[in-house]
Amino acid sequence: MQENHAGVRTTGGEEAIAALRNALGADVVSLPAEFGNRQFADWSSTPAAIPVALVRPRTTDEVATALRICHQYRQSVVTQGGMTGHAGGACVLDGEIALSLERMNGIVEIDPVSATMTVLAGTPLQLVQEAAEQAGFMFALDLGARGSCTIGGNIATNAGGNRVIRYGMMRDQLLDVEAVLADGSVIGGQRKMIKNNTGYDLRNLLAGSEGTLAVITSAVLRLRAKPRAVSTAWCGMPDYDAVTTLLGRAQERLPAGVSAFEVMWPSYAGFIRQRMPELRAPLAGDHAYYVLIESCGADPERQDAAFEAFLADMLEAGVIVDAAIAQSESDAAAFWAIRDAPAEYPRLIPGRISFDISFAVAQAGEAAQRCDERLRARWPQATILVYGHLGDGNLHVVVQEPDWTKQTIADVKKVVYELTGEMGGSVSAEHGIGEEKLTLLALSRSPAELAAMKAIKLALDPYNLLNPGKVIAM
Structure with missing residues (x-):
């Protein structure tokens, strides 16, 4: 025993x-x-x-x-x-x-009339994206690990990624989930309706549960209309107020709205430029912030004109200091390659500590500044990189200093997570809780919420057999 x-x-x-x-x-x-x-x-x-x-x-x-x-x-x-x-x-x-x-890897069915795709849980995200593309649709979820991550894992962690600002998190791409409970019972898996208001939503309960409530085996995914026009620009910004102003005005004025709004602090942009010189810098000179903005729509001629006119207005108003508009798919891919460079972190910055935190959009700039100040006050020689999906308040902070000790790593985490708690942020924006953040969950959740989570866990997995020691302390 x-x-x-x-x-x-x-x-x-x-x-x-x-x-x-x-x-x-x-x-x-x-x-x-x-x-x-x-x-x-x-x-x-x-x-x-x-x-x-x-x-x-x-x-x-x-x-x-x-x-x-x-x-x-x-x-x-x-x-x-x-x-x-x-x-x-x-x-x-x-x-x-x-x-x-x-x-358990493969596409089970694509229903073009219902605009759905049924897939097995072990199917890589990129395969789903490519199958949707071939069928004339788009699968909205996208993230840098697309070639390796799987749909089951995307659901289990409620993955976020690059297009959350327009299409939402992974749970917003789901119509149904088939899963096996701890006792071997099978639930869900075949429903294709957007409207299904029949009691507790087990689909959304499993999204983000990280394998602690059930084993996800397949899913019915929601497909979106394939954009006929994608406009992408790389912008140099004078300050954080300009960043939020650009976001608000883009959402208000661009006919197709904003599908991605990625913000990079100069620490990140400079680091990538130095360590990956093969990636061409879209703009000359240095700027206080860099924004990668994307808008996807259905009318190429109207969209391109509106996108260029909008950026011209923002330049004239001083909201943007400089901008480069992608003239081709290869230009846009080059812009995104800079933002997707974290996939190279194991090679570029080994021994790093990475943080996935979120705040209200209005607070994110202050949060990043305070975080940087507190870290540099104690570790002035550390490499500190800041970037994120700022349209949804998600900041990624990466910290590295040669010859970390275990105590130093713990101290760095304490600085960042205490600040996150002080400012009412989330200790996990899109990467989940897992084992790493098990003791931190109380910084973002109330005692009553934690008690409710424990009750759900015990109801579905009374012996705590599914991924014990993760997400919620039992």
Whole structure:
């Protein structure tokens, strides 16, 4: 007998693994000696243990069988997708079984009349985007890890990314989710309606639950009309007030609205320019802020003229100091390559500490300034980079100093998260809570909210078998 992370007594892993191998076969259930060089940690710096077994189901029925057996033997399970998370949510803890959805990969159906796509949970985001494109639609979610991250992981973390300002988070792209509960029961998965007001919304409950409430196996995704015109510009800004002014006026005046509004502080832009000289700087000279603005619409001729006229007005008004408008798809891709450079962080800035926090848009500039000041007061030689999806208040802060100690890392995190709590921000804008932020959740959630989360967890997973030690402390 042993205890899992909730203190629930378990019967040990050997009987559970034997039962899993007997029911599903050695092709589905692997033992540690069969893992090879497989990694069980995500993109965060969270340490990961070696699982006692690896389950790679091919169907929802096999997932249900696996969870029924784990429920019977009180065996804890962590679900894994593309392993691109930043909060340790998919990292294996001691004594756990890893359940990978890598074999549940593919497009089940595209319904062009309903504008939906049904996909298996292990399908990479980029494959979904490409399938939508080929069908004449757009799948709105987009983020830098698109080639590796999977739809199940996107749902489980309620991923955000580059287009939240117009299309919303991952949960806003969902019409239904099929999932397997801790006891092996299967729920949802086939409904294509936008309007479905039939009681508690289990779809939205699972979005952002990080594998702690159920294992997501497939989803019905909402497709959007494919933009016929995409206008993109890189702008140099004089101050933060100008940044928020540009955002407000763009949302008000651009016929197609704003589909992306990415803001980069000079620390980030300068760092990328120095470390990745192959990326062409869109503007000459230095500016207080840089904005990548995108507008997607249906009328190319009208949109291009309106976009250029709007930026000209902003230049004349002094809101923008300088701007470069993409004249081709390759120009736009070059702009986005600068913003997507964090995918190169493992090479460019090893040993970094990354923060994913959010504030009201009006507060984000002050929050970034105060954060930078507090960090530099204690670590004046540190590299500090700030950028984010400012249209939705999301800031990314990256801090690195050679030869970190564990205590220094803890101190840096304390500075940033205490400021976030003081200003009423969120300790996780889009990357989730996982294991990394488990003790920080109370900075952004009230005691009553935490109690409600615990009650939901215990109702759906009374033995705390699904990803224990993540999201909510039990």
